[in-house]
Every structure is written in structure tokens, then in C-alpha cells.
Amino acid sequence: MVVNNGKHILEISGSLSTYYNHRTLKEGVSEKDKNRFNIRDAQLMIEGRKGNLYEYRIQMDFADLTQGSTDPENPGLMDAWFKYKGFKWFDVQVGYGKIQYSRSSIVPFSYSTYWQRPELFRGQFFSRRDIGLTLSKSFWQRRIELIAGVYTGLGEVSARIGENDASGGLEYVGRAELSWPTYYRNRDLDILHSPIPMIALGVGTRYANKVLPAGEFFPSGAVGDYGVKVISGKKHTYGIDVSAQWKGFSAQFEVHQIKGTPADTNSFLLRNYTVAQSKGYFLSGGYYGQLSYFSRKLKTALSLRFEEYNVSDLVAGTNQRVAVAVAYQIDGFNSMIKAQWTHPIDEEILDAIDWREQFRIGWQVMF
Amino acid sequence: MKKYIIVLVVALFLVHCNSADAQKLKHSKIIHIKIKEPSDVAVSFDKQHLYIVSDDGILCETDLQGNVSRCITENLTDAEGVYADATYIYVADESPRLISLFDVKTMTHVKSIYLPYGGGRNKGYESLTYDTDRKVYYTLTEKDPLWLITLDEDLKLKEQYLLHEKGDVSSATYHNGKLWLLCDEKREIWVMNVATKSIEKRFSINVWNPEGLAFLPDGQLIVVSDDRQLMYFYPNPENLSDAR
Numbered sequence: 001m002v003v004n005n006g007k008h009i010l011e012i013s014g015s016l017s018t019y020y021n022h023r024t025l026k027e028g029v030s031e032k033d034k035n036r037f038n039i040r041d042a043q044l045m046i047e048g049r050k051g052n053l054y055e056y057r058i059q060m061d062f063a064d065l066t067q068g069s070t071d072p073e074n075p076g077l078m079d080a081w082f083k084y085k086g087f088k089w090f091d092v093q094v095g096y097g098k099i100q101y102s103r104s105s106i107v108p109f110s111y112s113t114y115w116q117r118p119e120l121f122r123g124q125f126f127s128r129r130d131i132g133l134t135l136s137k138s139f140w141q142r143r144i145e146l147i148a149g150v151y152t153g154l155g156e157v158s159a160r161i162g163e164n165d166a167s168g169g170l171e172y173v174g175r176a177e178l179s180w181p182t183y184y185r186n187r188d189l190d191i192l193h194s195p196i197p198m199i200a201l202g203v204g205t206r207y208a209n210k211v212l213p214a215g216e217f218f219p220s221g222a223v224g225d226y227g228v229k230v231i232s233g234k235k236h237t238y239g240i241d242v243s244a245q246w247k248g249f250s251a252q253f254e255v256h257q258i259k260g261t262p263a264d265t266n267s268f269l270l271r272n273y274t275v276a277q278s279k280g281y282f283l284s285g286g287y288y289g290q291l292s293y294f295s296r297k298l299k300t301a302l303s304l305r306f307e308e309y310n311v312s313d314l315v316a317g318t319n320q321r322v323a324v325a326v327a328y329q330i331d332g333f334n335s336m337i338k339a340q341w342t343h344p345i346d347e348e349i350l351d352a353i354d355w356r357e358q359f360r361i362g363w364q365v366m367f
Numbered sequence: 368m369k370k371y372i373i374v375l376v377v378a379l380f381l382v383h384c385n386s387a388d389a390q391k392l393k394h395s396k397i398i399h400i401k402i403k404e405p406s407d408v409a410v411s412f413d414k415q416h417l418y419i420v421s422d423d424g425i426l427c428e429t430d431l432q433g434n435v436s437r438c439i440t441e442n443l444t445d446a447e448g449v450y451a452d453a454t455y456i457y458v459a460d461e462s463p464r465l466i467s468l469f470d471v472k473t474m475t476h477v478k479s480i481y482l483p484y485g486g487g488r489n490k491g492y493e494s495l496t497y498d499t500d501r502k503v504y505y506t507l508t509e510k511d512p513l514w515l516i517t518l519d520e521d522l523k524l525k526e527q528y529l530l531h532e533k534g535d536v537s538s539a540t541y542h543n544g545k546l547w548l549l550c551d552e553k554r555e556i557w558v559m560n561v562a563t564k565s566i567e568k569r570f571s572i573n574v575w576n577p578e579g580l581a582f583l584p585d586g587q588l589i590v591v592s593d594d595r596q597l598m599y600f601y602p603n604p605e606n607l608s609d610a611r
Binding site (some may be wrong): 001007047182 | 444479481485487554594596598
């Protein structure tokens with residue numbers, strides 16, 4: 001819905017989604033608390049534009065706000081930023097929103113066949129949102145896009161506490177994207193059956209050097225489930241993503257590596273290795289690949305996904321998961337029933353799980 | 368599980384190969400146009416120029432081959448539809464819901480008329496044309512829902528009609544007694560009988576993100592692609608016999 005006075009245009013939109021989740025547990029595990037219905041989204045978005053110079057967006061998810069959730073994949077506050085487009089050489093965005101680093105993280109959830117993003121992009125390895133300043137510029141009919149930003153560096157937690165950690169260090173992010181033969185939208189499915197093969201290649205990097213003073217800690221939730229999201233020391237992350245589509249078929253591939261160099265050589269992140277053994281750093285990261293097809297006639301998307309990730313190269317083993325998703329569009333993305341089956345193939349000791357299969361089915365409505 | 372996945376993939380592939388199409392149009396020429404994100408095109412009253420508008424809030428005058436002679440940006444935000452007569456160039460500004468009039472000779476802004484519509488910001492008026500037979504203007508909302516809106520000669524709302532066609536409309540032009548509509552998402556051109564509101568013919572075009580269509584004085588049909596900044600020329604589809 002739109003309210004406007006001819007110069008200032010304000011749009012209100014939102015989405016609701018609910019799913020049922022069922023897990024098949026490993027032998028000896030009896031807690032079935034994940035077999036439940038859940039409201040994933042109860043989002044309201046206010047998006048505006050004042051003339052040709054200013055754009056802004058405020059987006060909240062009441063389902064997560066009421067639960068006090070700090071889940072980086074699905075936070076309560078999703079966007080609170082404005083963009084100024086009056087400079088000749090770049091647009092400036094200020095506030096809290098998605099970090100333009102990884103394509104898979106950038107693609108809006110509502111346009112995905114899946115109920116969950118790959119583990120690497122759920123905000124436990126690197127943040128998906130933060131407060132800061134983003135500069136962007138596109139060239140060559142939007143086929144090339146360059147983005148650079150500086151952020152508090154605590155990710156989604158930045159919005160909750162309104163302060164930096166005791167190190168005062170910031171995070172710097174850069175991304176370049178090339179699309180061919182034309183501008184490529186942030187979507188996983190080729191619902192329009194593009195008549196020409198289209199591809200987008202992105203490279204991204206991010207760097208933070210946060211050294212906590214003795215006795216200080218990061219705010220709760222900032223370091224993520226694995227302790228690698230924010231570290232005391234240097235963290236350098238870099239990745240490549242590719243997306244392609246043609247005649248209803250689409251594919252995505254993305255690979256990222258994190259190099260963490262803790263300031264404290266006795267950090268748990270070095271897993272009790274000596275500096276001589278670990279060389280003072282650990283590597284983390286992974287990759288995922290996804291193949292999808294959208295049938296316009298059946299209004300149905302089918303997608304297959306494989307992912308592998310490693311929390312730390314200093315600990316043996318990696319995690320592998322396969323997922324299959326089917327989505328039926330009752331009214332495009334505005335009303336879509338989605339089902340996802342996930343099966344862990346392998347797991348490392350740092351991410352041991354108590355289930356064998358997860359099945360999730362639900363309905364999303366956008367308004 | 369693997370067996371079911373294979374069966375599903377094969378089934379989807381067969382559906383993909385068996386999809387029915389409208390009559391295909393084959394372009395005779397493609398040119399690149401130096402206007403960012405062209406969103407509609409109209410032929411001038413004297414048949415010597417084209418007017419092309421852009422999502423970026425630009426209105427340009429070009430020759431019939433798309434070579435730009437002059438452009439303006441004042442009083443435009445999200446220009447999505449254009450039509451011209453002997454006096455004015457009319458631009459449908461989608462997000463602010465305005466129809467803005469510009470003097471044909473000077474391309475200066477004359478006035479804007481607010482045409483309220485509560486739908487999504489990018490689901491407003493994407494097209495504008497004039498019915499020379501009934502002396503009314505037509506504009507259509509893009510989708511969700513698809514309204515055909517009739518305006519009188521003072522650009523005041525006369526009536527609106529809900530179309531039940533599946534798809535969107537990104538451009539419209541009235542030509543030889545029919546309303547020609549461009550469907551971006553399906554990459555189709557629909558020929559509408561205005562009296563019955565029925566789609567009498569459908570043509571498919573192999574154009575990515577088509578946003579504007581118009582007929583040149585010699586009968587050629589032109590279509591502009593927004594993302595690709597290209598203009599496609601087609602032989603007059605009225606001369607094709609096997610249209611359904």
C-alpha cells in the first residue's frame with residue numbers, strides 16, 4: 001500500500017509465514033522440542049522515497065521481536081537505513097541493514113525455495129547485518145556494481161546494544177559484482193524463464209582487527225555459535241559467488257574462507273596448539289551449490305542443495321548437508337507453500353547435532 | 368528419496384519442453400539506446416521523433432532510430448509510461464502517481480495531475496496511451512491487480528475495469544482500433560478489443576525485460592528492453608495471418 005503527496009512516497013508492506021518442523025532424532029536422543037509449529041515471519045516494512053535523492057527503509061519482524069530473538073538469520077530489526085543518491089560518483093547508505101558481502105546472504109528469504117539458508121550464511125560465521133556506512137556505484141548499465149562499507153563490526157548485536165566492544169575496532173567490507181549480458185537481480189529462481197543465459201559473478205572481502213583489552217569480553221551473542229563470527233584479533237574473510245539462470249533453470253555456487261588470527265596465542269580458537277604448530281591462525285569457511293528449476297505451468301520450483309563447511313581447520317572433520325526443497329506458488333511469491341528436507345551427511349565434533357533428518361513445511365504470504 | 372527426486376526432475380523437464388506459446392514474433396533489427404533503464408516509448412505527433420522515458424526519471428526525445436537529441440529530468444521521479452500529441456508529452460510517473468504534461472516544443476513542465484492509487488509503489492501506472500476513436504486516455508496498473516483505467520480528455524477518472532489476465536502490463540499503445548499491451552513477465556504482446564475487454568491475439572517476443580512498445584509510421588513495431596537498453600524492431604504483426 002502506498003501513501004504519497006506527489007514527492008514523498010511511502011509504501012507499507014509485509015509478510016507472514018508459519019511452518020511445521022519435524023526432526024528424526026539420532027539413537028538415544030529423546031528431546032523432541034523441535035517438532036513444532038513456528039511463526040518464522042511477522043514482518044512489517046515501511047519503505048520510502050523523497051524525490052530522486054532520498055530513500056529509506058524500516059523493517060521489523062514482530063515474531064522475533066516478541067521472542068527477544070537475536071538470531072542473525074532472522075532478527076527482530078531487519079532494516080533501519082536511509083540512502084542519499086545526490087552525489088555524482090556514488091550513493092551513500094547510512095544505518096542498519098544487510099551487509100553487501102555474500103550473494104546468498106543478500107537474496108531476500110521470501111524469494112527462496114528453502115526455509116533455511118545454508119549454514120555458512122545464517123550469520124554464525126560472518127554477520128549478515130550491521131550498523132554503518134555503505135558506498136555503492138553501478139556502471140555499464142548496472143552490469144558492474146562496486147560496494148564498500150565500514151561497520152561497527154558486531155553484526156546484528158550492534159543494533160541491540162548500541163555500543164561497540166571494548167576494542168573500538170570496526171569492520172571493513174568490499175564487494176564487486178559483474179553481471180552478463182545484463183543486470184542480474186538478487187533472486188535464486190528464474191521464474192521469468194530468461195530467454196538468454198544470464199550469469200553474475202561476485203567477489204567479496206571483509207576485514208576486522210578487534211583486540212580486546214585484558215579482562216574485556218564481547219557482548220553476548222556477538223561471537224556466534226562457533227565463536228568465529230567476531231574474534232579478538234584479526235579476522236579476514238573473502239569469498240566468491242556465482243549465480244546463473246536460463247529458461248527456468250538456475251544455479252548458485254558460493255565459497256568463503258575465514259582466516260582468524262587471535263591476538264591471544266592462548267585463545268581457545270587455536271585449540272591448544274602452539275604458535276609453532278598453528279602459525280597463530282585458524283581457517284574456517286566452506287561452500288555450497290544449488291540447482292533449481294521453476295515450472296511456470298506447474299507454478300512449482302524444485303531445488304537441490306549441497307553444502308560443506310568447516311568451523312576450524314585445527315579440528316578434524318567437516319560438515320556436509322544435502323537439502324531438497326519444493327515450492328508451490330499459489331499467487332507468485334505473494335502466497336507460496338514451501339517444503340524442505342535436510343539431511344546431514346557428515347559432521348565435525350565442533351558442530352555435533354542430535355538429529356538425522358529435518359522436514360519443514362509451511363506457507364508464506366506477502367502483502 | 369533419490370528415485371522420487373529423479374522422477375520429479377524428469378516431470379518438470381517434460382512440462383518445460385511442452386509449454387504452449389503465443390505466436391512468435393521475430394525481430395528484424397536491434398539497436399542500443401543511450402538512455403538508462405528505458406521504460407516506455409511513444410511516437411511524436413509529427414511522426415518524426417520518439418519519446419522515451421526512464422525509471423530514473425528521465426524523458427528524452429530521439430529520432431526514429433533512437434539517437435537522443437534532448438533530455439529532461441525536472442519534475443520526474445519514476446517515469447514509466449509516455450504518450451504525445453500535438454501539444455503535450457504526457458508521462459505516467461509511477462511511484463508518485465502523477466500524470467505530468469510537458470510542452471512538446473520546449474519540453475518544459477506544464478502541469479501534473481495526481482491520480483491516486485493505493486497499490487504497491489512499483490505496481491502503479493506503467494503505461495499511458497490515447498484512444499483516438501473514443502477520445503479517452505488509458506492507463507493500466509502493472510499488476511496485483513491489473514486495472515484498466517479510462518481517463519477523459521481532462522485526464523479525470525472516467526471508469527476502471529479489473530482485468531483477469533495472468534501477468535503484468537508494462538506498456539500500452541492504441542493502434543488501429545485495438546489496445547496493444549506489453550506483458551513484461553510473460554514476454555508477450557496482447558491485442559485487446561477495448562469494447563469487450565477481451566484479448567484477441569497474443570504474440571510472444573524473445574526480449575528480456577520488455578517495458579515499452581509503439582508503432583512506427585511505416586507500421587513496424589518497436590519494443591524497448593529496460594535492463595538491456597535495447598530497441599527491437601519487428602515487421603508489422605497485423606500482417607501476420609496465424610495469430611491466435
